[in-house]
Amino acid sequence: MTLAAATDLAAATDLAGAVNLAAATNENLASISNTLIYSAMAVYTLAFFAYIAEWTFGGRSKVGRTAAALTAQAAAQKAAPAVTVQKAGGTAVLERPKVVVRAAAGARDLPDGPGAHGGDEQGDLYGRIAISLTVLAFAIEFGGVLTRALSVQRAPWGNMYEFNITFSTVAVGVYLTLLALRKNVRWLGLFLITSVLLDLGLAVTVLYTASDQLVPALHSYWLYIHVSTAIFCGAVFYVGAVSTILYLFKDSYENKLVSGGKPGRFANSVLDRLPAASTLDKFAYRVNAAVFPLWTFTIIAGAIWAGDAWGRYWGWDPKETWSFITWVAYACYLHARATAGWKGRKAAYLALAAFGCWLFNYYGVNIFVTGKHSYADVGLGVLQSAGF
Amino acid sequence: MSKTTAGEPTDAAAREDLDVGVAGSQLSTAPTESPAGVPAMGVIGWARWFWRQLTSMRVALLLLLLLALGAIPGSLIPQTGTDATKVAEFEKAHPTLAPVYDRLGLFDVYSSVWFSAIYILLFVSLIGCIVPRSWQFVGQLRGRPPGAPKRLTRLPAYTTWRTGAEPEQVHEAALALLKKRRFRAHLAGDAVAAEKGYLREVGNLAFHIALIVMLTAFAWGQLFKMEGNKLVLEGDGFSNTLTQYDDFKSGTLFDADDLAPFSFSLKDFTGTYEVSGPNKGTPRTYQAALTYSEGAYGKEKKTTVKVNHPLEIGDSKVYLTAHGYAPVVTVKDGRGKVVFQDAVPLLPLDSNVTSSGVIKVYDGYRDAGGTKEQLAFQAFFLPSFAEGNEVSSAFPALLNPVLNLEPYHGDLGVDSGIPQSVYQLDKRNMKAFKDSKDLQLRDNLRPGETMTLPDGAGSITYEGTKEWANFQVTQQPGSGWALGGALAAIFGLAASLFIQRRRVWVRAVRGADGVTVVEMAGLGRSESAKVPEELGELAGILYDRAPGAPEDPDTPESTDPPEPRAVPAEGSEK
Numbered sequence: 001m002t003l004a005a006a007t008d009l010a011a012a013t014d015l016a017g018a019v020n021l022a023a024a025t026n027e028n029l030a031s032i033s034n035t036l037i038y039s040a041m042a043v044y045t046l047a048f049f050a051y052i053a054e055w056t057f058g059g060r061s062k063v064g065r066t067a068a069a070l071t072a073q074a075a076a077q078k079a080a081p082a083v084t085v086q087k088a089g090g091t092a093v094l095e096r097p098k099v100v101v102r103a104a105a106g107a108r109d110l111p112d113g114p115g116a117h118g119g120d121e122q123g124d125l126y127g128r129i130a131i132s133l134t135v136l137a138f139a140i141e142f143g144g145v146l147t148r149a150l151s152v153q154r155a156p157w158g159n160m161y162e163f164n165i166t167f168s169t170v171a172v173g174v175y176l177t178l179l180a181l182r183k184n185v186r187w188l189g190l191f192l193i194t195s196v197l198l199d200l201g202l203a204v205t206v207l208y209t210a211s212d213q214l215v216p217a218l219h220s221y222w223l224y225i226h227v228s229t230a231i232f233c234g235a236v237f238y239v240g241a242v243s244t245i246l247y248l249f250k251d252s253y254e255n256k257l258v259s260g261g262k263p264g265r266f267a268n269s270v271l272d273r274l275p276a277a278s279t280l281d282k283f284a285y286r287v288n289a290a291v292f293p294l295w296t297f298t299i300i301a302g303a304i305w306a307g308d309a310w311g312r313y314w315g316w317d318p319k320e321t322w323s324f325i326t327w328v329a330y331a332c333y334l335h336a337r338a339t340a341g342w343k344g345r346k347a348a349y350l351a352l353a354a355f356g357c358w359l360f361n362y363y364g365v366n367i368f369v370t371g372k373h374s375y376a377d378v379g380l381g382v383l384q385s386a387g388f
Numbered sequence: 389m390s391k392t393t394a395g396e397p398t399d400a401a402a403r404e405d406l407d408v409g410v411a412g413s414q415l416s417t418a419p420t421e422s423p424a425g426v427p428a429m430g431v432i433g434w435a436r437w438f439w440r441q442l443t444s445m446r447v448a449l450l451l452l453l454l455l456a457l458g459a460i461p462g463s464l465i466p467q468t469g470t471d472a473t474k475v476a477e478f479e480k481a482h483p484t485l486a487p488v489y490d491r492l493g494l495f496d497v498y499s500s501v502w503f504s505a506i507y508i509l510l511f512v513s514l515i516g517c518i519v520p521r522s523w524q525f526v527g528q529l530r531g532r533p534p535g536a537p538k539r540l541t542r543l544p545a546y547t548t549w550r551t552g553a554e555p556e557q558v559h560e561a562a563l564a565l566l567k568k569r570r571f572r573a574h575l576a577g578d579a580v581a582a583e584k585g586y587l588r589e590v591g592n593l594a595f596h597i598a599l600i601v602m603l604t605a606f607a608w609g610q611l612f613k614m615e616g617n618k619l620v621l622e623g624d625g626f627s628n629t630l631t632q633y634d635d636f637k638s639g640t641l642f643d644a645d646d647l648a649p650f651s652f653s654l655k656d657f658t659g660t661y662e663v664s665g666p667n668k669g670t671p672r673t674y675q676a677a678l679t680y681s682e683g684a685y686g687k688e689k690k691t692t693v694k695v696n697h698p699l700e701i702g703d704s705k706v707y708l709t710a711h712g713y714a715p716v717v718t719v720k721d722g723r724g725k726v727v728f729q730d731a732v733p734l735l736p737l738d739s740n741v742t743s744s745g746v747i748k749v750y751d752g753y754r755d756a757g758g759t760k761e762q763l764a765f766q767a768f769f770l771p772s773f774a775e776g777n778e779v780s781s782a783f784p785a786l787l788n789p790v791l792n793l794e795p796y797h798g799d800l801g802v803d804s805g806i807p808q809s810v811y812q813l814d815k816r817n818m819k820a821f822k823d824s825k826d827l828q829l830r831d832n833l834r835p836g837e838t839m840t841l842p843d844g845a846g847s848i849t850y851e852g853t854k855e856w857a858n859f860q861v862t863q864q865p866g867s868g869w870a871l872g873g874a875l876a877a878i879f880g881l882a883a884s885l886f887i888q889r890r891r892v893w894v895r896a897v898r899g900a901d902g903v904t905v906v907e908m909a910g911l912g913r914s915e916s917a918k919v920p921e922e923l924g925e926l927a928g929i930l931y932d933r934a935p936g937a938p939e940d941p942d943t944p945e946s947t948d949p950p951e952p953r954a955v956p957a958e959g960s961e962k
C-alpha cells in the first residue's frame with residue numbers, strides 16, 4: 001500500500017507542476033474574461049439607450065391603432081355584418097388567392113402594434129442600431145464566457161457568477177436567433193436588455209467569484225447535458241415570462257379600450273406599439289410549450305446522473321423538488337389553456353408562477369435552503385456550487 | 389368556480405360554435421366541460437357525478453396545482469427521509485411546533501397520507517380520462533373527417549376565388565392534392581373534407597399513459613428496492629448476502645432471496661488530490677480497482693468503480709461512496725505473545741481525512757499478572773501530519789501518517805448484550821493506562837514505531853496503513869421501466885405540442901352566373917398559426933389547377949391603401 005501511496009504522490013506532484021505552469025495563463029484568461037464581461041456591459045448600456053431612443057422617437061406618431069381598429073370594427077359590424085373577403089384581383093388573374101385570417105372564436109380581432117419604432121423612420125433607425133449593438137455585446141459577452149470557461153478548464157457553471165453570465169448570454173442568443181428567423185420579436189429588445197443589464201450588474205457586484213481551479217471530480221457527461229439544457233430552458237422560459245407580463249398589460253389596455261375607457265397617455269403610447277394581446281399570448285405559449293419537452297428531458301437527465309452519482313434517481317432533495325414543482329407548474333399552464341375558463345389571464349398568471357418557481361429553484365434554493373449533498377470527501381461539493 | 393369565470397368567453401364561443409357546427413367538433417379528445425350542476429338523486433347519481441367531476445379537465449388542473457403546492461413544504465422543512473439529524477435539530481429548536489408538524493406529516497411529506505392522496509386521485513383521474521379518450525380517438529380514426537360547415541367564411545382561415553374549371557374537376561384536384569399531402573380526405577356533399585395531424589392525439593395519449601407507467605415503475609421500485617452498505621479493506625472481499633452488510637434497508641416486499649448472487653474484492657483504492665491552489669485537497673481521481681464474479685461460480689473479472697461509474701451486475705449497482713484509512717497494528721501482551729494483528733478501519737472526520745476510531749482487543753490478552761482482560765485504544769489518525777497542527781490532517785493523502793493512541797484496559801462491555809458501535813468506546817468499565825506523571829498515557833506513532841504499555845502490560849506497534857472503501861449496493865427494479873416511460877413521455881409530449889391537428893375544406897359550386905366558385909377554409913386548435921399558412925400554400929397549388937376567372941363586377945372588393953412612407957409593422961416581416 002505504501003508503495004501505491006508513493007506513486008500517487010508522485011503523480012500528484014507532477015500534476016502540481018503542470019498546474020503551476022498553467023496557472024499563469026489561466027489567470028490571464030480570467031482577467032481577459034472579466035474585461036470582456038465589463039465591455040459587454042458597456043455595449044449593452046449603449047444598446048439600452050438606443051432602444052430608449054427607438055421608443056422615444058416611435059412615440060411621435062400617435063397612431064392609436066388599437067383604438068382606431070376597434071372603432072372601425074364597430075362601424076363595420078353595424079354597417080355590414082358579413083366579413084369582408086379579399087378576392088383575387090379581377091384583372092390580375094395570375095395573382096394567388098389571399099387567405100383571410102379570423103381570430104379564433106371568442107377572441108378579439110385586433111391588429112398588432114407596429115413595434116417600438118411606431119412607424120417612425122428615425123425610431124426605426126435607432127432600433128436597428130440597438131439591435132446591431134446587441135449583436136456586438138452578445139459576441140463580446142460570449143467571448144467573456146468562453147475565456148472564463150478556458151481559464152477554469154471546465155464548463156462555466158461552477159458558481160452563481162458564472163451561471164449568471166452564461167444565462168444572460170443564452171437569453172440574448174435566443175432573442176437574436178428568433179430575430180434572425182424573422183419572428184416578430186423586435187419589441188422584446190428593451191425589456192430583455194434591461195434585465196440583462198440587471199443580471200450582469202448583480203453578477204459582477206454581489207455574485208462575483210474569482211476564477212478558481214475547480215476540479216470536476218464528476219466526470220459525467222450527464223451533468224453537462226443536464227446543466228446546459230437547464231440554462232437554455234431558463235433563458236427561453238424567461239423570454240416567455242417577459243412576453244406574458246407584456247400580454248397582461250396589453251390585455252388590460254385593450255379591455256379598457258373595449259369597455260370605452262381612456263387609458264393614460266403613457267399606456268396609449270407604449271402599449272399601443274406592442275403586438276396585440278392575443279399575439280403576445282400566443283407567442284408566450286409557443287415559447288413555453290416549445291421548451292417544455294426539453295425541460296422534461298433536463299429533469300430526466302438530472303435523475304439519470306443522480307442515479308449514477310448517488311445511487312438513487314430521485315431523492316426529493318430541494319433542488320430536485322423545485323425542478324419538479326416548476327415542471328408541474330408549467331404542466332398546469334399547458335393544461336389550463338386546454339380548459340375552458342382558464343385561458344387568457346388566468347393561464348398567464350400560472351405561467352408567471354411557473355417561471356417564479358424556476359427562479360426560486362436557482363436563486364432561492366441556493367441561498368435560502370440548504371440542500372443535503374454532503375458526501376464526505378467525494379468532492380461532490382462542486383455540484384452544490386454548480387447549482388444542480 | 390367555472391360558472392362565474394367562464395361566463396363571457398364561453399357564451400361567445402358557443403355562439404361561434406353554432407356557425408362552425410359539427411365541423412369543429414372532435415378536433416381533440418379533450419373532454420368537454422360540463423357545468424358542475426347538481427347531480428341526480430340517488431347513490432348512483434352521486435357516484436356518476438363524482439366520477440365525472442374527477443375525470444374533468446378542471447379537476448385534473450386543480451389536482452395538478454395541488455401537487456405542485458403540496459411538494460413545497462417538503463423542500464423547506466427538513467425531511468426524515470433525506471436528513472434525519474436535521475429533523476431532530478428542528479424538533480429540539482421548536483418544541484411546540486414540531487409535534488404539530490409531525491401530526492401533519494410535514495417531516496415526511498412525500499410519503500404522507502395527504503400527499504399520496506393528491507397523486508393517487510390525480511392518477512385515478514388520469515386513468516379515468518385516458519380510457520374514454522382512447523376509445524373516442526379510435527372512433528375518430530374509424531370515422532371520416534366531418535363535412536364542411538355551411539359558411540366557410542366563419543372559419544379562422546378562409547380563401548375563395550372564381551374559376552373556369554368545373555366543380556367536379558376542382559373536387560378531384562383537391563382530393564388528389566390533399567391525399568398527396570397525407571390528409572385523410574373524402575368528398576362530403578359539395579365539398580372535400582380533410583384532416584391531418586392525428587399523431588398529436590397519439591402523442592398526447594402516449595404522454596399521459598407514459599406518466600402512469602412511470603408512476604407504477606416508481607412505486608414498484610419502492611416496494612422491491614434494497615440498499616446496503618459495506619466497508620471493504622484493500623485485499624478483502626464481499627459477497628452479496630444479507631449477513632455481510634454493515635447496514636441494510638429494503639422495501640416492504642423485498643425478500644433476501646432477491647439479492648443477486650455476486651461477489652467482489654477490493655484490490656486497490658486510488659485517491660489523488662489537488663496539491664495546491666484554493667482547492668487543495670479536492671480529489672482528482674477517486675477510484676477502486678475490483679475483481680468481481682457473477683453468480684456462485686462466475687468467472688473472475690476486473691473492473692474499476694468510480695464516482696459516477698458504478699459497477700452494474702444485473703439489477704444491482706455497486707457504488708463507491710466513501711473512503712478512509714485503516715492502520716495495521718500488532719498488539720502483544722505482557723509475555724510478548726501476539727494477541728491482535730489486523731487493520732482497523734477509522735472513520736474520516738473532515739475533508740483531509742483526519743480519522744478516529746477504536747482498536748479493540750477482546751480475546752486472548754492477559755496482563756502482566758496473567759489475568760484475563762480486554763484492551764482498547766482510542767485512535768486518532770492524521771494521514772498528513774504537519775508540525776504545528778496536532779489535531780487535524782493537512783492533506784487527504786498519506787504523506788506523513790501519524791497514529792495517536794490512548795490505551796485503556798478493563799471490560800469492553802460486549803457481554804452485556806447491548807449492541808455497540810465498533811467506532812466508539814464505552815469507557816464505563818475501562819481504566820486508562822497512566823504515564824509516569826500519572827496522566828493519561830498518549831503517544832504519536834509513525835509507521836514501524838511501538839508504544840510500550842506501562843508495568844509490562846504489553847505493547848502496540850503501528851505497522852502500516854491500508855485503505856478502505858465504502859460500497860453501497862442498490863437494487864431498484866423497475867428503473868428501466870421508469871426510464872422507458874420517461875422517454876416515451878418526452879416523445880409523446882413533443883408530438884402533442886408540435887404537431888397540429890387541423891381540418892381543411894374545399895367547396896366548389898357553380899355560382900348563379902354559371903362560374904364555379906371555389907371556397908377553402910382551414911380550422912385548427914386556437915394556438916396554431918400554421919393553419920392559414922398551410923391553407924395559403926394549398927390554395928396556391930389548387931389555384932394553378934383551377935385558375936381564376938374574371939371577377940364578378942358586383943362583388944365588393946376591399947382594398948387597403950398602403951400608408952405612404954410608413955415603415956412596415958414588425959409582424960409583417962414574417
Ligand code: HEM
Pocket residue numbers: 330331334335337338416417418419442443444445448452510513514515517518592596599881884885
Ligand atoms: C399527472 C398529471 C398530468 C400531467 C403532468 C399532465 C400534463 C399534460 C400536459 C403537459 C399537456 C400538454 C400537452 C398538450 O397540450 O398537448 C396535457 C394535455 C392534456 N391533458 Fe394532461 N396531464 C395530467 C393529467 C391529466 C388528466 C387527469 C387529464 C384528464 C382529465 C388530462 C387530460 C389532458 C388533455 C385532454 C390534454 C390535451 C389538451 C389539448 O388537446 O389541448 N391530463 N397534459
